[in-house]
Amino acid sequence: MLLSLTAEFSDGDTSTLTDVTALSKSVLAVFLGGLLGSAARIGITLVAGRIDEYWWPYPILFINLFGSFALGFLVGRGMGKLPAWLQLGITTGFLGGFTTLSAISLDVAVPAVRHGIGPLLVMGSYAVGSIVLGLVSAILGLRLGSRHSEVAP
Amino acid sequence: MIDGWWLAAQILAGGLGAVARFGVMSIVRPGVWSWGLVAVNAAGSLVVGAAAGAFTVQALDWTIVALVLGFAAGFTTFSTLTVTAAQHIERREIRTGTIIVTSHVVVGIALAAVGYISTSMLLGA
Numbered sequence: 486m487l488l489s490l491t492a493e494f495s496d497g498d499t500s501t502l503t504d505v506t507a508l509s510k511s512v513l514a515v516f517l518g519g520l521l522g523s524a525a526r527i528g529i530t531l532v533a534g535r536i537d538e539y540w541w542p543y544p545i546l547f548i549n550l551f552g553s554f555a556l557g558f559l560v561g562r563g564m565g566k567l568p569a570w571l572q573l574g575i576t577t578g579f580l581g582g583f584t585t586l587s588a589i590s591l592d593v594a595v596p597a598v599r600h601g602i603g604p605l606l607v608m609g610s611y612a613v614g615s616i617v618l619g620l621v622s623a624i625l626g627l628r629l630g631s632r633h634s635e636v637a638p
Numbered sequence: 639m640i641d642g643w644w645l646a647a648q649i650l651a652g653g654l655g656a657v658a659r660f661g662v663m664s665i666v667r668p669g670v671w672s673w674g675l676v677a678v679n680a681a682g683s684l685v686v687g688a689a690a691g692a693f694t695v696q697a698l699d700w701t702i703v704a705l706v707l708g709f710a711a712g713f714t715t716f717s718t719l720t721v722t723a724a725q726h727i728e729r730r731e732i733r734t735g736t737i738i739v740t741s742h743v744v745v746g747i748a749l750a751a752v753g754y755i756s757t758s759m760l761l762g763a
Contacts, residue, residue: 523652523711560721578660581656581718582715585712587686620720627724
């Protein structure tokens with residue numbers, strides 16, 4: 486929807502201008518949200534300190550579970566009262582940048598490639614744990630959020 | 639190793655990663671299966687694996703690797719994945735929801751391994 490403006494970019498009518506403004510506001514909000522989310526994620530991993538290489542990296546697990554719960558809550562509750570750019574900044578920007586999949590991929594793949602089946606089983610259990618607990622967190626968030634829904638049930 | 643500039647650069651890379659994800663997901667329209675999100679998580683996992691592999695054979699400087707990891711961490715996402723899957727599960731589509739999350743994680747791990755093996759073999763001595 487937002488990117489459809491490229492096709493009508495040369496029209497020069499006011500609706501295109503509004504679209505451009507809306508797009509730049511959204512991009513800026515996603516960028517700032519992503520900065521804050523990254524800062525929060527990096528901050529938590531630094532405070533948590535060094536993690537044993539072949540055990541569950543619990544700071545990332547905590548980050549992903551909290552992020553799943555928070556996004557579930559916001560989606561369940563609805564954010565219709567907030568402007569679109571702020572919704573994007575919070576969800577796509579902050580929570581999207583805060584949570585991560587690449588860290589899970591790397592933390593499981595590298596020990597497995599380097600040291601074989603033992604670390605693969607341990608880190609595999611971390612991957613399974615992330616999936617199961619992540620789903621539970623998101624479902625809890627959705628349910629709790631819809632209980633506080635801004636739209637009357 | 640952890641100095642202010644390095645941290646700021648890594649955080650900035652994460653912000654750019656979020657914008658790149660927003661771009662990819664706006665271009666690739668979501669259908670039943672969110673291919674934009676698949677592309678983002680798959681590409682991010684492949685890239686971190688490749689960077690880590692290049693680092694182990696000393697083909698890449700740690701500062702560059704840190705920036706790649708920072709970008710990929712902001713680029714890839716977990717919360718959108720779990721919430722999308724949770725919405726399926728709440729609609730009693732338990733199998734679809736479980737398959738969505740599991741496939742992202744399994745593909746991500748496999749691609750990180752492929753990236754790691756590729757660069758460490760190709761760039762190593």
